[in-house]
Amino acid sequence: MKVGESVRRPDGQAKVHGSFVYSSDLHVDGMLWGATVRSPHPHARILSIEAAAARAMPGVHAVLTHADVPGEKLYGLEIADQPVLAIDEVNYWGEAVALVAADHPEQARRAAAAVKVEYEVLPPVTRAEDGRVLRHVKIRHGDQSAHAEVVVRGDYEIGMQDQAPLGPESGLAIPDGAGGVDLHIATQWLHVDQQQLASILALPREKVRLTMAGIGGAFGSREDLSMQAHACLLAIRTGSPVKIAYSRPESFVGHVHRHPGTLVYEHGADRDGKLVYVKARILLDGGAYASSSTAVIANATCFSCGPYLMPNATIDGIVVYTNNPPCGAMRGFGSVQNCYAHEAQMDKLAAALGMDPVELRIKNALKTGDRLITGQIIDGPVPVAELLRRVRAFPEPAGDGLMPGGYSNTTHGEGVKRGVGYAAGFKNIGYSEGFDDYSTARVRLFVHEGRPRVEVHSAAAEVGQGVVMVQAQIAGSVLGVNDVVVLNADTGVGSAGSSSASRQTYITGGAVQAAAEAVRARVIELGESELGGELPVGNEAALATLLGDAVIEETREFRPRATHHLDPETGQSDAHMQFAFAAHRAIVDVDTELGLVKVVELTTAQDVGKAINPLAVEGQLEGGAAQGLGLAVMEEIQLKDGVIRNASFTDYLLPTMLDMPPVKMDILELGDPNSPYGLKGVGEPPTISSGPAIVAAIRAATGREIDRVPVRPHDLTL
Amino acid sequence: MVLELRIETTVNGGRRVVEDVWEGESLLHVLRERFGLYGSKNACEQGECGSCSVYLDGALVCACLVLGGQANGRSVVTVEGLDGDRVQQSFVEAGAVQCGFCTPGLVVATHDLLHRVPHPTEEQIREALAGNVCRCTGYAKIIDAVNLAARR
Amino acid sequence: MQFFQPATWVEALETKAAHPEAVPIAGGTDVMVELNLDHNRPPAFIDLTRIGELTEWGMEDGLLRVGAGVTYTRLVDELGDRLPALAIASRTVGSPQIRNRGTVGGNLGTASPAGDALPPLLACDAQVELASTSGARRVPVREFFTGPKRNAMKKDELIAAYWVASAPGPQQFAKVGTRNAMVIAVCSFALALDPTRRIAGTGIGSAGPTPLRATEADEFIAGELDWANHTRPSEATLARFGELVAAAAKPIDDVRGTADYRRHALAVMARRCLSWCWN
Ligand SMILES: Cc1cc2nc3c(=O)[nH]c(=O)nc-3n(C[C@H](O)[C@H](O)[C@H](O)COP(=O)(O)OP(=O)(O)OC[C@H]3O[C@@H](n4cnc5c(N)ncnc54)[C@H](O)[C@@H]3O)c2cc1C
């Protein structure tokens, strides 16, 4: 159980046998099923809600509206602007208006349908250009009137992507009979849920206890509340346990999405290909409520130029409110949208200069000690040029394999052209802009069945990424013990922060390391008094003897270095804690007559600082790239007048095994001097540059400009 | 609504009977909420993800697309019925499991594939498992797991 | 809601006659989606999976008679040589799980313009056998689709089988989707050639309110092809054929694609299918 080993998942056996309990599998005798009444309009005034008929139905135990919310009626991660249940207005299609609890899920659905809501339909704001500004981030870096010999411009459009975790939103709320509630839930951050729930339910925090249930993926979709408050309200009202489990279509309106955006860029460079300036305007559609939009737009703006040295920059990043579905966190968090734009610009610039696109990137690649457009000096390893060289060095695969169109028999080779494309990207790890980023871990050492055992307890959400293994490996390494048990996360221990921003290995890993080291110090103390200074760490038998009946427990909080607010006029500040970089090469075959794409291979190189669990790191690089591929060629929530037209897996397409190619990779471990074990956050970079590399490859194959993703067949043919 | 359907079926080798089922319940719902077999997952309930894959009289199907009553008198095998199979072990060892929500369905689908084609090529694996969506892994480790299981 | 599980065909027809609003369910791959997603709450279901006859196929009167309940998996395994276009189409339907359950009877029952079995059946001039307690009738598949998701089946009828000639010549099917597997057609095309009778049949999917036949294209190409010497059609002929197929489509813009793209793609697929059939 050591850092650097490809340790197997402790939850693996349960998961392959079907006995792992996900939030949707929860059940207790006598539980009720909750259902949600949702708005059929993107914007409307609520004139009345008639619930008597629904209440009178057999098996129906409660129908609740906003009037039944005892505490704060609004919530939100950054700004409390989203109603728990709509009050007098609905602002997006699918917004929750009322709740029902019944003894059978079908009866709950029928009762929900029987709740009559009278609306006065209002015109929705559905174009971001018409939206109300939620945050405007400005970067004014260097010479604001810089000129350049070679200038390229581009307008880019990014579609709305869904996290689409396979496990739908679900959970079980159990009233404790004393006014409090226990919520079993799949969430990315137990404590922020707890805090919001306590204020909504008007209960002290200790009366709202959360226990993590199995999480079927997250990718940002479980940062905001979905059914948490609803289940608690119904449970407290009915006095019975209440389960809510969203269907797939409901899940599409039950969580926030990746912001769609329009990005207008102008790049200037000298004749040798040295970048001179960028002017950019990034407009993201935040939808009806703020969620984490204010942080997403900061990222989109701060990383708008990509991992290149940019002496002069004028960037306006704007996120607006509209009546579209709310947008918020998704893997990559603002750095995905801008990567499509800055990488397309780099290719355009290379073409304008007659330069090789990889050479252009290498020439401008960020290096240690360079200044970012936010003024921050970037420290630690910054291997951008190296990553690009590595992905380029992989041999290219042969031409055989499945044609575009798969088994649909659309081509036997006619019209098929191959293209190769490159992209690089970067983003921050951990929270930024002065947010207090920390995690808490409790480590306990005792003798179990004659051998030392370590128990680790934190509230870190295991969303699939493997933070359970990381915690066990770190505690095991520090204490030299093999039997390490990671307890299920709950609010019985301090906050771990969210499983997002690629931060959990760093921050909770740091907390576990600190707590384990504190335990180790006490073992050494004990050794000194009992054994005259001999250190039994690494020798399990001796350690067990030394410990005897003793239980050594330590709890520690870990904080990485502090970050600072962006200057509101210039965006200059040390706003970020750590940066992670990746590069991708994509090889695609395109049926140029039908516009169908087969991604043949992806190659990536990423600096992970230190691979705590190499197999899990590979899994992140492969899985993250698949989500990048999805946005590049197929995934888009399609809206018409604020209404989602494809809220199902029939028409919101996820990459299948026939779409996702093999990923070849070089994992660099360059060691960050500031972090535990030198590690860097790993989860998000794979999702940033994979898609832009694919689009570059499609451009190379087709000779078309392509300024929007996902790339659709008609974009390549008409 | 009235709940008056009776379903009698063999699940993982044992006879199971349930009374008072709503006629509109899918086999997936019956397995999960009536028989307590939560291994088969409910990621979409529209046949698109394969997370509910089970055997119905030996054929690989999506349990969400079988009406409960249609399973009357039939034999169902779920992931719980494949206990200890080489496929399960291979998935853990190859790192093919992340969140694991797709895993039970993939275990059953892989079991079916290896039964039909003991040593599948990569193309055969990809075609056979194209109906099992995984959002976490990017599939590489799943293909490794299938190959590992095939070698055992 | 009621659930009927007739054990015989006669019993099934009687049940349908007595409960004309009841919805038949075969593989359930269309019906269950509607039910699970709360789009439809029919008063009753009639399970057709207990009726052996529906899953049989054989030669009768010089034609293949294929039971409505034969699954896509079995079509691929058992009828690939006799019904190549239908078999190619069947292989593109959903996933193994869907193909193990889904049936052509269900595809006809749903009568979606995107049903992948339908263009091949149109191209092959198949007939649908409908039955009720008062007897059976055969409807040419060309007349079977009466509107979007509507067909010629009467309230008391069930689909017993379809009749189609064992392929007298080459056949092809191609389907455009925005994913390399598991995808509903953006548009699709089927072509069947009969060198002895010197006729051609086409079928267009997902580019109109119903599956369509490109009659002008059929006639054009039947006249143009060099049936006797089998010389390659000229590029101009291939292009004209593609144009006529595209012209026969009546596509719309929807979530899966645009009308213009559908016309464009149909022309490409038509040209390609023809050249594959002829080579
Ligand atoms: C994930 C997924 C992917 C799919 N992919 C495709 C695809 O690629 N291409 C495609 O064409 N379709 C696809 N479908 C749709 C579906 O699988 C097909 O339409 C299939 O042919 C339906 O057959 P079934 O036996 O399952 O029909 P059912 O769902 O049982 O029935 C469908 C309709 O036909 C009626 N019906 C069935 N049998 C009879 C009968 N004997 N007499 C009278 N009425 C009858 C039913 O009442 C119902 O109206 C997909 C479905 C899913 C869930």
Ligand code: FES
């Ligand atoms: S839940 Fe059955 S296929 Fe998705």
Ligand code: FES
């Ligand atoms: S492991 Fe999460 S969906 Fe496959």
